[in-house]
Amino acid sequence: MSGDFHRPRSPSGDGLVLTHGAGGSARAPLLVTLAEAFRDRGVTVLRYDLPYRQASPTDPPRPAGAARDREGLRSAVASMRGLVTGRVFLGGQSYGGRQASMLLASEPGLAEALLMLSYPLHPPRRPAELRTAHLPSLKTPTLFAHGSRDPFGTLEEIAAARSLIPARTTLVAVDGAAHDLFRAPRRAGSDIAAEIVSAFLQFVGAV
Secondary structure, eight states, rough: OOOEEEEEEESSOOEEEEETTTOOOOOTTHHHHHHHHHHHHTTEEEOOOOOHHOOOOOOOGGGGGGHHHHHHHHHHHHHHTTTTTTEEEEEEETTTHHHHHHHHHHHHHHHSEEEEEEEESSSSOOSSOOOTTTGGGGGGOOOEEEEETTOOHHHHHHHHHTTTSSSEEEEEEEETTTTTOOTTTBHEEEEEHHHHHHHHHHHHHOO
16 A cells, blocks of 8 residues: 555544645645645544655656546545444545545445545636536535645535535635645645644544
8 A cells, every 4th residue: 555654643533544635645735745645633544645656756646547446446445444443534635625525425424524626627717617417426525625725626616516516515615725725825735734634633523
């Protein structure tokens, strides 16, 4: 399994598989900071490199490889199931979140909740090219964390996308943040991560 585990001293029994965006890896600062914050709240975390990133440290994902990336996520969730006694959650940033949502849309029940970080709702400056076809089939409770300056979707567009999902959803809006979600005016990345973690744990009833 390509990635890094964060194991809490006092585990809650829950686990999270967390993956990255198209241009990044499991070592992205947002993912590392989130993983540490989840660990400190008792959640076992795997920061997972998708298969395309395992194959190359620099190449972008290809449409022909998306199914393989989803299969990798499925395997990562199965590995986490073998490590924890409680629930397993799945999360991803941008491309990773999109592949996670497509996987759960096709396999309801694979994970108990979904964390979508900067969902790439459409390419920048092309708002008509929506990536929403699978959302009506997504029956997993989903928390979106999205920046107010994200060129891949406005907060209003994300709200419209949420309405397509036949499951409980919520949104953590990060004022001033762009697509990386880790930088915002007058806010440290660790504070943004802490807000997302607290909201997600409340969303899943862990606090």
